[in-house]
Amino acid sequence: MDQIRNAINNIYKEGKFSDEKQAKTFQRVQPKKRLFFTPLLLTVFVTGCLLIGLNMLLSQHNFESNFQYSSTTSIEIFPEYSGKVKDYRVLKQPWMVAGMVGIIISFFFALFALKKKWLWRVLLSVIIIIAILGNMSERIGYRYYVKDDADILNTLQSGVFAIGNAEDAQLYDTITINQYRFSYFSTNVIRGIVFFKHDGRGYALDFGFLGTEDLMSSIHVPDIRHIFIPLLEGHSIEKLMIQINTKRTEVVVDSNRAQLVAVPYETEVSSSEITIQAYDHEGNVLDLYKPSDIFTYPVN
Amino acid sequence: MKEQKDARLLKAMTDNGDYLVRLCYTYVQDWVIAEDLVQETFVKFYEKMEQFREEASVKTYLYRIAINNCHSHLASWRYKKLQVIESWSKLMGESVDPENNVLANESDALLVAAIEKLPTKYKDVLLLFHFAELSLKEVSETLKMPENTVKTRLRRARKMVGLTLVEEGFEYGSDT
Numbered sequence: 406m407d408q409i410r411n412a413i414n415n416i417y418k419e420g421k422f423s424d425e426k427q428a429k430t431f432q433r434v435q436p437k438k439r440l441f442f443t444p445l446l447l448t449v450f451v452t453g454c455l456l457i458g459l460n461m462l463l464s465q466h467n468f469e470s471n472f473q474y475s476s477t478t479s480i481e482i483f484p485e486y487s488g489k490v491k492d493y494r495v496l497k498q499p500w501m502v503a504g505m506v507g508i509i510i511s512f513f514f515a516l517f518a519l520k521k522k523w524l525w526r527v528l529l530s531v532i533i534i535i536a537i538l539g540n541m542s543e544r545i546g547y548r549y550y551v552k553d554d555a556d557i558l559n560t561l562q563s564g565v566f567a568i569g570n571a572e573d574a575q576l577y578d579t580i581t582i583n584q585y586r587f588s589y590f591s592t593n594v595i596r597g598i599v600f601f602k603h604d605g606r607g608y609a610l611d612f613g614f615l616g617t618e619d620l621m622s623s624i625h626v627p628d629i630r631h632i633f634i635p636l637l638e639g640h641s642i643e644k645l646m647i648q649i650n651t652k653r654t655e656v657v658v659d660s661n662r663a664q665l666v667a668v669p670y671e672t673e674v675s676s677s678e679i680t681i682q683a684y685d686h687e688g689n690v691l692d693l694y695k696p697s698d699i700f701t702y703p704v705n
Numbered sequence: 706m707k708e709q710k711d712a713r714l715l716k717a718m719t720d721n722g723d724y725l726v727r728l729c730y731t732y733v734q735d736w737v738i739a740e741d742l743v744q745e746t747f748v749k750f751y752e753k754m755e756q757f758r759e760e761a762s763v764k765t766y767l768y769r770i771a772i773n774n775c776h777s778h779l780a781s782w783r784y785k786k787l788q789v790i791e792s793w794s795k796l797m798g799e800s801v802d803p804e805n806n807v808l809a810n811e812s813d814a815l816l817v818a819a820i821e822k823l824p825t826k827y828k829d830v831l832l833l834f835h836f837a838e839l840s841l842k843e844v845s846e847t848l849k850m851p852e853n854t855v856k857t858r859l860r861r862a863r864k865m866v867g868l869t870l871v872e873e874g875f876e877y878g879s880d881t
Contacts, residue, residue, distance in 0.1 A: 407838065409835035410836045412812075412813035412814075413731065413820070417727040417730055419736075420730050421722070421726060422723055422725065423740070426722075426743075427718050427722065430714070430747050431711070431714070434747075434751040434752075
């Protein structure tokens with residue numbers, strides 16, 4: 406007999422393929438009753454739960470899509486709501502959708518890996534799922550609803566805008582017209598106008614227009630056919646003259662406090678057709694706003 | 706039909722089971738894992754049993770699958786993790802298998818120890834040729850390499866085993 410074979414058989418003589426192992430081998434090669442429907446049903450069930458949960462999450466905060474705005478219907482009722490809620494609309498963005506698809510794929514791969522006892526891959530999948538979920542949850546912010554001036558100040562002070570020391574924020578004026586609410590405010594270093602838009606539940610923070618210059622842009626809102634003109638504290642303006650095409654509108658300013666003047670108009674007009682002039686108490690004409698200084702909202 | 710397959714499996718396990726376990730052990734150094742790998746080998750054999758009409762081809766197939774299973778195991782995370790743990794234990798001054806100490810005094814044990822230390826590619830040819838008693842042609846088919854390469858590796862493997870043994874004070878492994 407070959408010496409190597411002899412040596413291995415001699416040294417490894419206790420190494421035997423045991424009867425027990427043989428019996429187990431026979432058990433393994435026996436055809437198993439395969440339950441074709443169990444994994445299929447499980448997959449359908451889990452996918453259904455995920456989709457239903459996702460749909461509930463999104464539809465709960467998605468009044469915007471089925472709410473009909475109208476600037477002409479004055480009898481429209483706009484309910485008020487106060488506080489902040491999670492804003493899940495961000496989940497509709499392409500990268501968030503990609504993230505959710507990634508989570509679903511990783512989840513099913515983790516189940517598959519678990520079945521195959523690939524524990525390292527299960528761990529890796531779980532880490533990937535946690536990482537994506539963590540990243541997504543960080544991007545889900547809050548939606549701020551305001552009902553009164555206190556709510557507006559609280560919203561400004563909650564840090565939604567980089568406005569320096571928010572504790573100094575001072576609210577000058579708030580105007581609500583139909584589905585829009587505009588608040589004019591300032592701090593020591595900045596002044597701005599925050600835009601709230603009704604989403605079916607309440608007036609939710611939508612946009613912020615901030616500036617450090619003394620002269621602020623006026624806001625044109627074609628939806629509700631209004632122009633909003635911010636005036637600074639201590640201004641000397643007595644009268645505003647708004648020229649829209651050939652039609653001229655005069656607005657008397659009754660005090661020199663900081664305020665937001667709302668000027669309605671009737672026919673459709675673009676921002677380039679609007680000229681705003683201001684008159685001081687001596688009758689001097691100030692070209693307060695040129696068409697290029699007018700900001701149109703909502704931004705397309 | 707099924708009874709025939711079962712009978713062939715039983716015969717294959719009876720004829721080759723023990724040898725395959727020993728073969729696998731030289732790679733993985735763990736009896737439980739060696740038995741598991743051999744079980745996998747027989748399961749694969751059962752699934753493809755229809756392909757084999759001659760017993761000689763069965764033996765070649767079983768050894769090839771067993772060696773492939775060993776290679777897969779050696780490349781697996783599980784094995785590498787165990788290696789790290791073992792290295793750590795050695796570093797910390799733990800170890801030593803008393804059984805190996807006793808066996809180390811025997812000539813066969815020295816030979817087997819030398820074989821265990823061989824690099825895998827040399828161990829493959831040496832074990833298939835000497836332990837499985839396959840011909841050069843069968844070894845070359847099993848490992849899917851030219852016969853000349855098998856001869857070269859076999860020669861080197863023998864030399865390495867011999868050199869190893871000389872280093873340990875035991876003369877064996879000449880190429881004659």
